Amino acid sequence: MIKVGIDVGGTNTDAAILDGDRVLAAFKAPTSGDVSTGIVEALRGVLAQSGLPITDIGSLVIGTTHFTNAFVQARELSPVAVIRIGAPATMALPPLCGWPERLADCIGDFRRIVGGGHEFDGRRIAPLDEAALRQAARDIRAAGLTSAAVTSVFSPVDTTCEERAAEILRSENPDLMITLSNAIGRVGLLERENAAVMNASLAGLSAKVVASFRTALRELGMTAPFFVSQNDGTVMAADTVARFPVLTFASGPTNSMRGAAFLSKLQDAIVLDIGGTTSDVGVIANGYPRESSVAVDIGGVRTNFRMPDILSVGLGGGSIVRDGTDLTIGPDSVGYRLLSEAMVFGGATLTTSDIASASGVAQIGDRQRVAHLSADLLERATDRMHFMLEEAIDRMKISADPVPVVLVGGGAVLVSRPLKGASELIVPEHSGVANAVGAAIAQVGGEVDQIMLYEGRGRDHALQSATELARKRAIDAGAAVESLQTVEVEEVPLAYVPGGAVRVRVKVVGDFAAGMVGR
Amino acid sequence: MIFRREHIQDLARGAAFLGAGGGGDPYVGCMLLEQAMLTTPEIRIISVDEVPDDALVVPTAMMGAPTVLIEKLPNGDEARLALQRMEQEVGRPAFAVMPGEIGGLAALLPLVLAARTGLPVVDADAIGRAVPALQMTSFHVHGLPASPVTLADVHGNSAVVRAKDDQSSEWLARSISVAMGATCQFCFCPMTGAELRRGAVRDTITNAIGIGRAIRLARAEKSGAVDGLLNYLRGTEHYRWATLLYDGKVVDLKRETRAGWAVGTIKMEPIAPFEGKLEVVFQNEHLIVRQDGQMKASVPDVIALLDRETAQPITTEGVRYGQRLKVVATSSPAVMRTPAGLEVIGPRAFGFEEDFVPVEVLNSLQGPA
Numbered sequence: 001m002i003k004v005g006i007d008v009g010g011t012n013t014d015a016a017i018l019d020g021d022r023v024l025a026a027f028k029a030p031t032s033g034d035v036s037t038g039i040v041e042a043l044r045g046v047l048a049q050s051g052l053p054i055t056d057i058g059s060l061v062i063g064t065t066h067f068t069n070a071f072v073q074a075r076e077l078s079p080v081a082v083i084r085i086g087a088p089a090t091m092a093l094p095p096l097c098g099w100p101e102r103l104a105d106c107i108g109d110f111r112r113i114v115g116g117g118h119e120f121d122g123r124r125i126a127p128l129d130e131a132a133l134r135q136a137a138r139d140i141r142a143a144g145l146t147s148a149a150v151t152s153v154f155s156p157v158d159t160t161c162e163e164r165a166a167e168i169l170r171s172e173n174p175d176l177m178i179t180l181s182n183a184i185g186r187v188g189l190l191e192r193e194n195a196a197v198m199n200a201s202l203a204g205l206s207a208k209v210v211a212s213f214r215t216a217l218r219e220l221g222m223t224a225p226f227f228v229s230q231n232d233g234t235v236m237a238a239d240t241v242a243r244f245p246v247l248t249f250a251s252g253p254t255n256s257m258r259g260a261a262f263l264s265k266l267q268d269a270i271v272l273d274i275g276g277t278t279s280d281v282g283v284i285a286n287g288y289p290r291e292s293s294v295a296v297d298i299g300g301v302r303t304n305f306r307m308p309d310i311l312s313v314g315l316g317g318g319s320i321v322r323d324g325t326d327l328t329i330g331p332d333s334v335g336y337r338l339l340s341e342a343m344v345f346g347g348a349t350l351t352t353s354d355i356a357s358a359s360g361v362a363q364i365g366d367r368q369r370v371a372h373l374s375a376d377l378l379e380r381a382t383d384r385m386h387f388m389l390e391e392a393i394d395r396m397k398i399s400a401d402p403v404p405v406v407l408v409g410g411g412a413v414l415v416s417r418p419l420k421g422a423s424e425l426i427v428p429e430h431s432g433v434a435n436a437v438g439a440a441i442a443q444v445g446g447e448v449d450q451i452m453l454y455e456g457r458g459r460d461h462a463l464q465s466a467t468e469l470a471r472k473r474a475i476d477a478g479a480a481v482e483s484l485q486t487v488e489v490e491e492v493p494l495a496y497v498p499g500g501a502v503r504v505r506v507k508v509v510g511d512f513a514a515g516m517v518g519r
Numbered sequence: 520m521i522f523r524r525e526h527i528q529d530l531a532r533g534a535a536f537l538g539a540g541g542g543g544d545p546y547v548g549c550m551l552l553e554q555a556m557l558t559t560p561e562i563r564i565i566s567v568d569e570v571p572d573d574a575l576v577v578p579t580a581m582m583g584a585p586t587v588l589i590e591k592l593p594n595g596d597e598a599r600l601a602l603q604r605m606e607q608e609v610g611r612p613a614f615a616v617m618p619g620e621i622g623g624l625a626a627l628l629p630l631v632l633a634a635r636t637g638l639p640v641v642d643a644d645a646i647g648r649a650v651p652a653l654q655m656t657s658f659h660v661h662g663l664p665a666s667p668v669t670l671a672d673v674h675g676n677s678a679v680v681r682a683k684d685d686q687s688s689e690w691l692a693r694s695i696s697v698a699m700g701a702t703c704q705f706c707f708c709p710m711t712g713a714e715l716r717r718g719a720v721r722d723t724i725t726n727a728i729g730i731g732r733a734i735r736l737a738r739a740e741k742s743g744a745v746d747g748l749l750n751y752l753r754g755t756e757h758y759r760w761a762t763l764l765y766d767g768k769v770v771d772l773k774r775e776t777r778a779g780w781a782v783g784t785i786k787m788e789p790i791a792p793f794e795g796k797l798e799v800v801f802q803n804e805h806l807i808v809r810q811d812g813q814m815k816a817s818v819p820d821v822i823a824l825l826d827r828e829t830a831q832p833i834t835t836e837g838v839r840y841g842q843r844l845k846v847v848a849t850s851s852p853a854v855m856r857t858p859a860g861l862e863v864i865g866p867r868a869f870g871f872e873e874d875f876v877p878v879e880v881l882n883s884l885q886g887p888a
Binding site: 086088089090091092093094097098117119120121123125126153154187188189190191295302394395396397398399400503 | 546547550551553554555584586587589590591592593594595596673674675700701768770771839840841842843
């Protein structure tokens with residue numbers, strides 16, 4: 001099957017076309033303000049290079065940072081009806097507490113806390129206050145709101161309150177876009193509620209962007225369905241994206257890491273993606289990126305939905321080198337002005353690219369312009385760069401054992417020596433478009449993350465029902481039943497809680513079902 | 520002193536330091552205090568000496584499972600209800616509230632109650648750091664019982680425990696907190712001003728704020744985040760024997776949950792000029808630190824792990840392989856170093872073979888003390 005992956009970054013939109021495991025062609029186009037134009041150009045370019053007609057495409061996956069950027073920059077956010085179920089609990093901390101003002105202002109001031117929710121063991125905190133929800137539904141209509149976020153206490157244990165609330169809201173507002181927190185976040189009410197509100201605020205924009213992708217691809221004559229990358233290395237059907245835009249956050253680094261693993265044929269490795277300003281270090285375990293275990297801050301808002309565990313260090317191809325009492329590199333960079341400001345390009349700023357060029361390890365710009373740099377300076381700067389990368393790699397490892405390191409990204413040329421802690425250093429073919437390759441090879445996944453009580457039903461039964469639910473979710477998302485495999489089972493017992501309460505996470509992935517990718 | 524919103528982060532940071540690896544994530548506590556101080560922008564922190572001999576002082580805190588605490592957030596009125604029950608139980612109104620322990624989240628909650636009631640907070644606690652159980656306090660050492668304990672939940676339910684000893688108080692209160700949905704607010708060990716002067720560890724709130732501020736100010740400078748902290752500590756009464764024990768990176772980490780405790784060992788290798796291998800043993804809090812097998816500090820003295828760059832205190836659950844950390848140890852309040860104090864919180868109380876030796880003796884510290 002012919003698979004196409006397109007990764008929309010801040011600067012470039014990269015495309016790769018694969019036939020099974022083989023990369024047929026790759027293409028880079030500049031990212032456009034409207035996203036779609038860049039995608040069309042990249043797709044045209046990569047098809048032209050491969051010589052294939054667009055009708056040969058079996059699946060197309062798009063990875064984009066558009067929604068992350070929109071949220072952080074508070075652009076085109078929808079106002080949201082924020083509804084929390086849990087009174088009389090949680091009253092001490094109202095929704096959106098701790099949000100930066102400029103983002104909270106975009107969300108508006110429709111915030112309600114109504115009675116209901118669950119205890120950790122499934123008991124009800126209070127009966128669901130349906131009258132208050134009906135009133136909220138009417139008020140939402142009167143206010144003309146189009147998007148709502150519903151968060152109930154312990155909805156990861158029991159989703160019924162959120163589901164019933166959605167029914168009530170929808171009965172008054174059939175077209176309301178509703179985000180239920182249990183579909184996105186984990187235990188941790190404020191963080192999960194924040195994630196749900198964030199998602200709801202992007203509902204309008206995501207519907208618009210997905211529609212523009214669809215129109216653009218149809219105009220090109222593409223008939224295959226298209227998908228959008230999530231940040232765990234799996235995909236969503238285009239229709240689902242409009243409902244879960246936050247799940248695309250940080251899909252860029254995830255695609256790079258998955259692509260690096262695929263191109264190097266490694267299931268377990270550290271991936272070092274060196275760009276112009278930073279190096280992103282991530283860990284691939286079992287072919288998928290390791291997830292962050294701590295609360296993640298996005299634009300000053302604390303959330304806890306799954307994100308890849310990425311360490312960014314201020315070292316890239318444009319990082320500024322200063323030689324004072326100590327030699328320092330970065331964290332500031334000349335960025336996209338590299339081609340005018342770096343010494344090898346006739347500029348006046350000493351960058352890491354100048355060091356690499358002068359040392360003769362990479363052919364960048366005009367080496368004559370940096371011939372005056374002393375051997376001592378080159379030596380110390382090269383030492384420093386490798387030291388920074390070695391430290392970053394070491395911080396991401398979980399043990400002292402050496403692991404293979406895969407190098408991708410344009411700045412990979414800076415690495416000219418073996419790195420401490422790396423069993424081997426691999427620069428795979430097509431590493432410049434590892435992100436697009438990672439998008440192309442994405443699979444379909446299903447996940448369960450909830451608190452289960454082992455007492456009574458027993459551990460095996462609990463794990464089995466969680467796995468079945470994860471499989472069902474994967475199939476619903478478009479996975480082929482016969483290809484499903486369980487890639488992760490995690491059990492974390494809760495401290496101080498009786499009844500054998502355990503937080504269970506199960507993740508299942510599979511290939512696209514044939515019916516999904518018909519032409 | 521007058522406590523204002525700008526002190527919240529300093530207090531939280533200082534309380535994380537005195538948490539000695541335990542005390543939990545203070546985030547929810549900070550948010551509760553931020554919220555309460557929107558309507559009450561000033562809280563009075565009073566010294567132990569400002570409390571009349573016969574006035575009632577009530578320690579307060581939260582009890583429950585950390586996982587539940589971040590999900591089923593408080594109503595906001597529980598602590599006031601628990602305090603009312605205590606006042607009824609004792610038969611007179613409270614003059615002030617105070618923290619039971621100054622480590623982590625527990626340091627912030629009495630201020631939330633103070634903001635909601637208008638009562639002052641006594642600048643003291645029962646230990647001068649974080650501890651894993653009620654009986655490991657200076658109150659216990661001085662024979663002040665934890666009983667009566669009053670508990671309240673989000674619904675306005677409350678309970679009173681009168682127990683024959685501190686262990687029973689802890690057991691019964693824990694069972695009730697589970698029935699209350701594994702999280703509740705409680706008050707315990709009501710005492711008079713005279714008893715407070717006998718049993719409490721003084722000045723620990725202002726010390727925690729000072730520690731947090733010292734870290735923040737030193738962080739703003741180019742280097743030596745830890746130097747600023749050590750300078751501050753050396754000027755305090757309880758923590759004046761303070762030293763940077765080690766600078767290194769985590770090379771091995773073992774942890775497990777045993778009988779509800781987070782138990783484990785952190786192994787570190789040095790960054791020059793430090794030498795030798797370091798080992799930190801923890802049970803909720805850091806208990807003992809050894810360098811090449813030699814004990815360098817132990818409970819009740821405070822052992823804190825700080826991020827090498829920012830000096831942010833790290834809890835045991837936040838430690839990861841590969842982290843660069845500085846290890847700082849300080850003396851603990853004198854009462855915890857007495858034989859009676861060591862009996863409840865010395866190394867032997869945690870099953871170690873070693874006797875307690877003060878950090879200043881172990882490290883031959885010469886100081887301004």
